[in-house]
Amino acid sequence: MGYLNIDGQIFYNMVVNASNKLEEQKNFVNSLNVFPVPDGDTGTNMSMTLRNAVLEIADAGEKSIDAIGKQLAKGALMGARGNSGVILSQIFRGIANGIEGKKQVDSSELGSALEEGARFAYKAVMRPTEGTILTIIKAAGESAVKSDKKDITELLEEVCDYSKTVLDKTPDMLPVLKKAKVVDAGGMGLLIILQGMYEALKDHMEKLHLKEADNAKIQPAAKNLGEQNIKYGYCTEFLIHSQVPDIENFRKELKKIGDSMVVVKDEDIIKVHIHTNDPGWVLSKAVKLGELSKIKIDNMREQHRHILNIDDFKEDSSEEKAHESGENQTERKKYAFISVSIGEGINGIFKDLGVDYVIEGGQTMNPSTEDILNCIEKINAENIFVLPNNKNVIMAANQAAELSDKLVKVISTKTIPQGITAITAFNSDMDLDENISAMEKAITTVATGQVTYAVRDTEVDGKDIRQGDILGLIEGSIKQVGKDKFQVCGDIIDEMTGGNSELISIYYGDGCNEEEVNDFIKKLEKKYEDMDIQCYNGKQPLYYFIVSVE
Structure with missing residues (x-):
């Protein structure tokens, strides 16, 4: 018995099976990464995006396909990870748009919805590249619309066969794939999703359950260092207004008496950050170069003891509460930063430079749109900067910024060093546009x-x-x-x-x-x-x- 129509419950089973199938094969998709480096995460990103979408409809019950589609699109949007995940979320957004207002759909209507998924996906990418996941969703939509199949099972079989034929041709569309002797990873991920949806109909699958997946972690202010491990106790930062052209000798002198040092010169301003046991000595050296401003000295050992005391007192406080620093502030800040980072040491550097929230991720675990959006919503500031520090996080960051009603600016940093340089170029005395310009200019020098x-x-x-x-x-x-x-x-x-x-x-x-x-x-x-x-x-x-x- 075939399916001339599918309703919300059948569609639910289709996407649950697709999610489980992709979860099983995500490592295979990861292995298709063009470069043979250990951070191929396309399969992981797509799997976690789809799983988040399906979780949104887990308790949907007997609902129309319209309602299921809308909830699925919302879950994909919030759970989108990496470029492939963001594109996948837009595919489901387009499909939801195509089935809007319908209790069930026939083969023709489902074909139109797949074509709408392709249209939304292409719109989401500034410079669409053929030979990628975009090509595969376009092939799926085109084949579905052209098909004369009335049975939706037969329709999806035809769609999967044609999509696989096109996927096998992606190495001819992208030279980098041909050199690596692989097909496109995102395209393969989408094919697995389509095949999972088809198999759910073919085998009449029902009452399916999701496979588990890990979540990205948000790291609050550096609290993971024991006091005995704090070698230099004073976090010292300030600006020097100076016309001195050469600051190398100053850097070398500071290097002897501290660590976590950042000394950056931009025209007539030198920005200094250092951990030291003698901030007075640092300031005495600095004042010889010019006038000082924005002097800030924090006792990190005292801060550490304070954090421990708070935790001992609030034994019942959750990890989530420990992260809530932004919205609980009595005074609204002018500027705030969110940074994606990886590695305890690098996380600490970003916190020392004034980042309000560090989201651990980037390689192998791209944070989702929702991870970034949650941090944005917790911050009480007029202007919020997001530093993705990874080219595969920029789309999710932009998506989070669009979903927030706050003023959020994503600085398109593609690497950790670019992120560090961007924040050192920031000057709280400048207005928003000046800071954006300064940071975007600074990252081009790295x-x-x-x-x-x-x-x-x-x-x-x-x-x-x-x-x-x-x-x-x-x-x-x-x-x-x-x-x-x-x-x-x-x-x-x-x-x-x-x-x-x-x-x-x-x-x-x-x-x-x-x-x-x-x-x-x-x-x-x-x-x-x-x-x-x-x-x-x-x-x-x-x-x-x-x-x-x-």
Whole structure:
């Protein structure tokens, strides 16, 4: 027995099975990542987006397909993770638009809804690229509209077959796929969803249950350091109004008496941030360069004891309450920041620079639209900046900004170093447009490199890569392949530095030995004696080193 019409309950079963099928195969979709690096997360993003959508309709009961479609689209919108997840959410938004006002749909109406899903998906992308998930949803919609099948099971079988044929051609549409010898990961994820919907009808599946998935974590103000681990007790930051052209000697002097140091010059203002045990000494050196303003000194040991005392007193307070700093403020701030980050050390750097909320994620776990929106809603500020720090988070951040009724500006930072540079370029004395301009200009001066490892054998740009090889990436492109992470890191730094380079920042991850890192830094200091070299324990997973050159 086929299906000439499907109602809300049948549609529910279709998307639940699609979600379960994608959850089972998400690692396979992840493995289709063009580059053989360990952060391929398309399958994870799409699976978690769809799962969040299905959770929205879990208790729907006997409802019309219109009602189910609207709730599904809302859940996908809020749960969207990564670019593929945001596009998927727009596909479901389009489908919901196509079935609006209907209790059930026939094959022709479902075909039109799939075509509407494609239209919404293309609208969501500024520069649509063929050979991606967009091509597959377009193929699904076109084949559904052209089909003369009345049985919806037969219709979806035809849609799946044609979509797979088009998916197999994506390497011919995108040279990067052909070189990597893979089909598009997002397209494969969508095909699995379509196949799951088809199989639910073919096998008359009912009363299905969702598979579990992890959630991104939001990190409140740095509370994870024991007081005994706070080597330098005073967080010191200020501005120097100075015409001094060279600040390298000042940087070198500060480096001797603190850590977490950021010294950035922008025209006639020098922004300084440092953790030290002698803030008076720092200020006495700084005042020789010019007039000081915006001086702020915090006793981090005292703050830590205060946090512990609060937690001891409020034994019944939940983790969620610990995050609620924004809306509970008695005074509305002019500016606030939300930053996506990864690694305890890097999280701490963002908090030290004044970020109000850090959302842990970026690689392998992109935060959802709802994760970002929740942080936006908790902040009591006139202007809120969001730093995605990953190209795969920008769309979700923009979507969250559009959903909020607050004034939210997404600074399109694609890397952790860009995010750090953006916030150091911020000046609370400037107006919104001036700050946006300053931050967007600042991130263009940052070159970013990464050192990681290959997860599979492949060939990229003529480079023969074997599983386990050390890879050196510059702006996302594989530039170096080797066996030693320090050698590869040194090689990409060589390639990144030029005549105008002044600062090298290195964030080392979980897979690095501190003594070996210190030896490596000493070698770099000898090699680049005219440049300032800063090193931080980022504690990030997957990447041995994240490097920036400015």
